[in-house]
């Protein structure tokens with residue numbers, strides 16, 4: 001079996017949050033393979049810890065990926081501040097074709113467009129993907145999973161950071177399907193009543209009130225905050241209210257655009273123009289929507305730049321959804337030229353944390369080698385970009401650790417799913433396989 005098939009069989013997907021099935025990326029041809037180790041979501045540390053602890057496996061995964069796509073160059077993008085991780089990765093790369101590229105501590109260093117430009121000097125065409133400039137980009141944990149797949153091991157566990165208002169912030173590895181509440185309990189529980197979680201981070205993650213949600217292949221961690229936290233209150237406002245505030249209060253100051261990393265990289269993203277779509281709903285909305293198309297949803301405009309605390313990122317989300325539904329493709333400028341002020345306008349993580357009111361939670365989250373053994377695992381069939389996997393087991397069946405539970409439907413973009421432990425299949429629904437572990 002070649003690497004692409006091994007990775008396909010093992011159910012490897014982008015572990016950084018995107019969830020794109022990795023076998024599809026590795027079936028392409030590229031001259032460069034890049035590791036996205038920027039990990040710029042404040043308070044989340046699992047990639048830095050994995051690079052420190054599992055550098056050899058990660059570099060092995062990169063080298064295998066390089067062979068598969070025919071690349072001569074491998075680059076690990078990693079923040080210089082993560083000294084231990086840098087040392088481990090440099091040692092693992094010594095004498096080989098993979099090099100380390102040190103990044104500054106700013107947000108969003110992990111945006112693929114930004115990372116590809118920083119590490120190779122190449123600019124991805126508007127609306128394009130890294131492959132168009134000869135690069136394949138994957139997350140740290142993805143490459144570790146690629147190395148495991150080459151040894152016949154499927155993706156059954158996930159490493160994540162539990163941070164924020166918890167007794168013992170930590171990074172831990174748990175079986176897929178473990179509930180967020182069990183991860184929270186492992187970290188000593190919340191230190192605040194009525195906690196709300198930012199799953200995937202405060203900037204690009206999802207605000208989650210249901211602690212029974214399971215950990216999936218894309219859960220990089222979560223931040224626990226009180227419901228009364230200023231940012232949580234803002235995030236929990238219904239879209240209708242966000243739009244109404246934006247419509248009446250946006251003074252078109254342009255701060256959202258001036259700080260936008262995609263605008264500064266030279267793409268035609270101008271969130272202040274998108275805000276006009278809220279006011280001009282009857283006429284011109286289509287025109288204003290266009291300015292959102294290259295937005296990467298980093299959240300900087302809403303959570304850092306806007307002095308009025310409005311919601312330009314959410315306005316961009318809406319605009320993109322409307323354009324997708326209407327089948328509108330990019331017709332704007334194709335030339336990309338970085339803004340002369342780009343370097344000076346980068347947002348340091350510390351400044352971002354201050355603005356997010358989370359400096360008090362800025363603690364290490366060391367790796368704890370705990371072995372969580374939940375009695376019940378809820379495994380969503382859809383844990384990747386594309387379609388859900390198709391269950392291949394039935395209720396009542398006994399399964400072994402690593403056994404396939406669901407496969408990729410024919411001619412579909414999806415990822416296979418495997419059992420994290422020996423178990424009995426308790427239930428198979430249209431959306432989940434539920435395991436009783438014993």
Ligand code: SF4
Pocket residue numbers: 249250251252253254255256257271272275305306307308309310311312
């Ligand atoms: S920063 Fe805020 S107030 Fe200024 S243009 Fe953007 S959304 Fe409007």
Ligand code: SF4
Pocket residue numbers: 256259260261262263269270271294295296297298299300301302312313316
């Ligand atoms: S979320 Fe805002 S700052 Fe980020 S890319 Fe989109 S428009 Fe720009």
